[in-house]
Amino acid sequence: MSSVFDSPDEFRLDRPRSELGRHVAFGWGIHFCIGAPLARLETRVVIEAVLERWPYIEFAGDAVRNDSFVLHGLTHLPLTVRRQP
Numbered sequence: 001m002s003s004v005f006d007s008p009d010e011f012r013l014d015r016p017r018s019e020l021g022r023h024v025a026f027g028w029g030i031h032f033c034i035g036a037p038l039a040r041l042e043t044r045v046v047i048e049a050v051l052e053r054w055p056y057i058e059f060a061g062d063a064v065r066n067d068s069f070v071l072h073g074l075t076h077l078p079l080t081v082r083r084q085p
C-alpha cells in the first residue's frame, strides 16, 4: 500500500472514484493541463474503438519502461488482441 494509491504500479480501470481526482498526470494548481478534457476524450475514443474491434486483449510479454524522469511511460507493451476468445 503506497501513501496515496493502493498498488500504484498497476493499471486498473476499476479504481474507486475517490482515488481518481488525486493523480497528478495532468499537473496541479495554476498550471494544470489545459488540454486535460481533450486528452481524456481522445483516450476514451481510442479505448472504446480498440475494445469494439478486439474485445479480447492479453499480455504477450513484459512491458518495458523508458528511463525518462520527465515523461514516464512504456516503450514496449506486447499484447495479443483477438475478436473471439
Ligand code: HEM
Residues within 6 Å of the ligand: 024, 025, 026, 027, 028, 030, 031, 032, 033, 034, 035, 036, 038, 039
Ligand atoms: C495525455 C495527455 C496529456 C498529458 C499527460 C498532459 C500533461 C500535462 C502536465 C503534467 C502539465 C503541467 C505542466 C507543469 O505543471 O509545468 C500540462 C500542462 C499543459 N498542457 Fe497538457 N497534457 C496532455 C495533453 C494536452 C493536450 C491535448 C493539450 C492541448 C490541446 C495540452 C496543453 C497543455 C498546456 C497549454 C499546458 C500548460 C498549462 C499552463 O501552464 O497553465 N496538454 N499538461
